[in-house]
């Protein structure tokens with residue numbers, strides 16, 4: 255397998271986040287171990303997991319098996335609503351870092367805001383306290399709306415990354431504009447779109463043919479060329495290699511726009527005022 259070098263985006267507190275990484279949901283521990291080891295061999299350095307995926311031990315095993323130096327990796331994990339609070343976040347950090355087999359986490363994220371519980375501001379402040387101690391290198395949120403982020407910012411912490419559902423049918427212009435105003439990096443989950451039929455859209459397949467790339471590579475290039483970090487998941491070595499091999503071609507402005515035009519405003523987006531864990 256050829257090793258691909260992935261460009262990074264510089265975060266406010268100094269960490270460098272690769273523009274393309276590996277998603278690990280819904281892999282179990284054994285699958286995660288194999289997939290992570292294969293992905294690291296292929297050049298992946300950003301790995302995304304979560305308490306809720308129940309595979310942090312497998313991710314840790316894959317890292318260990320790869321033999322890579324810890325400092326070369328960018329590890330992301332997330333915690334559930336029961337840990338929202340200063341002490342809770344510390345406990346969540348301890349459990350995740352033990353399972354992953356590391357002594358710091360590059361980016362720790364509040365997985366969902368759970369506004370009904372109303373403790374997400376404390377959760378972000380808890381991550382900021384770990385950052386001060388060098389136990390995490392960047393402060394993150396996931397599935398936060400602009401209203402949630404504004405409350406966190408008003409309380410004195412500006413998250414560095416917000417991981418949201420984003421694909422060509424859900425371009426999320428409003429929240430991305432809010433991120434840009436506050437220097438928050440946008441990271442896309444389900445970057446290939448839920449289900450796989452986005453990859454059959456003529457707007458995508460035509461460009462794939464023109465560029466001699468796969469439909470997935472076109473969609474992932476659409477993300478990263480706009481500065482959006484993408485974390486596609488695949489359990490197949492050939493697709494892992496394919497998904498990271500997107501840094502040797504460009505889409506024109508017009509081509510980017512033709513993909514963005516797939517957003518008709520009708521695709522469902524998980525509502526984080528309602529759903530969470």
Ligand SMILES: NC(=O)c1ccc[n+]([C@@H]2O[C@H](COP(=O)([O-])OP(=O)(O)OC[C@H]3O[C@@H](n4cnc5c(N)ncnc54)[C@H](OP(=O)(O)O)[C@@H]3O)[C@@H](O)[C@H]2O)c1
Pocket residue numbers: 276277278279280302303365396397417418442443444445446447448450453468470471485486487488489490493496497
């Ligand atoms: N923060 C959150 O709330 C949240 C929510 C959901 C997900 N996530 C994170 O985001 C990551 C990615 O999201 P996701 O897994 O839902 O969606 P995704 O990565 O956009 O798509 C994954 C699906 O696409 C297939 N696939 C991957 N590469 C392909 C290729 N080159 N050609 C054709 N099909 C391909 C995979 O199948 P194979 O495995 O069979 O290749 C899998 O079925 C997750 O793994 C997780 O880490 C976060």
